[in-house]
Structure formats: C-alpha cells, structure tokens
Amino acid sequence: MAIWGIGNLIWFYYNISGVETPYPSLADVGYLGMIPFAAAGLFIMLRGVKTDVDSRTLLKLAVLPGIVFAMVYIFFIQSKLAENTSTLLMALNIAYPVGDMIFLSLALMILSVVKGSKFSKPIAIICAGFIIEAFADFSFSWTATAGTYAVGGWVDILFVLAFSVIGIGMHYIKNINR
Numbered sequence: 001m002a003i004w005g006i007g008n009l010i011w012f013y014y015n016i017s018g019v020e021t022p023y024p025s026l027a028d029v030g031y032l033g034m035i036p037f038a039a040a041g042l043f044i045m046l047r048g049v050k051t052d053v054d055s056r057t058l059l060k061l062a063v064l065p066g067i068v069f070a071m072v073y074i075f076f077i078q079s080k081l082a083e084n085t086s087t088l089l090m091a092l093n094i095a096y097p098v099g100d101m102i103f104l105s106l107a108l109m110i111l112s113v114v115k116g117s118k119f120s121k122p123i124a125i126i127c128a129g130f131i132i133e134a135f136a137d138f139s140f141s142w143t144a145t146a147g148t149y150a151v152g153g154w155v156d157i158l159f160v161l162a163f164s165v166i167g168i169g170m171h172y173i174k175n176i177n178r
Contacts, residue, residue, distance in 0.1 A: 100134035122172035129166030
C-alpha cells in the first residue's frame, strides 16, 4: 500500500500543479509497482493456509479467470480504447487489468481453499474489494482515454471504495486470531 501511496502523492502533485488528467505519468510507476507486492502478499497468504486442494486445481483457479478476462478485454474492449492512443497508454490500459486479474485470481484461490473456515468471510470481503478495484481500473482507463475523466468523480470514489473494502477484509483477518 505504501507504493500505491507514493503513486497517489505524485498524482496529487500533478493535480495541485494544474496538470489535467496526468495519465500516463510517473504516478503509474507507484500504481503499477503495487502489483508485484500485493500479489506476493496474497501468495504468502495462500501459502499460509492449509489446503487439501491439489496444485492442478489451484492452477486452474489462477489461470482461467485471467485468460478469459484478458481475451475479452483485448478483443472487445481494448480495440475501442486503442483508437488514437500512444503505445505507452495502450500498455497501461492492458497492464492495469492484468494486474487486477492477478489479484482476483489469487484471492479466489485463497477463498476456494478456506471455504467454510473462519477465514471465509474476510477473504470474500477482500475478493469483493478486488472486483471493485478491477472495475475502477477499467473505468479509469476508459474515461481517461475517452477524455471524460474528472478528478474527484465517480471513478475516484470507486478506488476509495475498493481499498476501503480490502482494508475491512484485512482488518477482519488481523482480528481473527486475537
């Protein structure tokens, strides 16, 4: 979350400096930098859970949603976003949803192995947060590329909601063993 915060500080600087919708920008380094750290945290969480699920099932849970989402995104959505955009912008418009699918796949894997345990509810809440995050990232890419994004608008509210929901899930996990 600290890396995401660095991205937000850079984004904030751009906004108070009068830069209109700074996308792509240096803030994306912080936002994209969060992907490997969050994925590592979810992977560590998965490793810490006792499971009777075999590795083949876990691989299906991890890979299939990502492949389906990526194919739908690239073939049906990205083509509309790619009109008259730079290569960097197209790369970011793909990188964010791919990162979202990594988060969501790992969270769904964890949810599938903790089903029925005391961790089911907090992991389900975290999954809901990642679903909101994926929708927020897509909405940002769409509105920024279309030129309709507004700082402090409904897209920004989705990001606040997503991270709040993820934080609530993490809070429940932290308090389970107390």
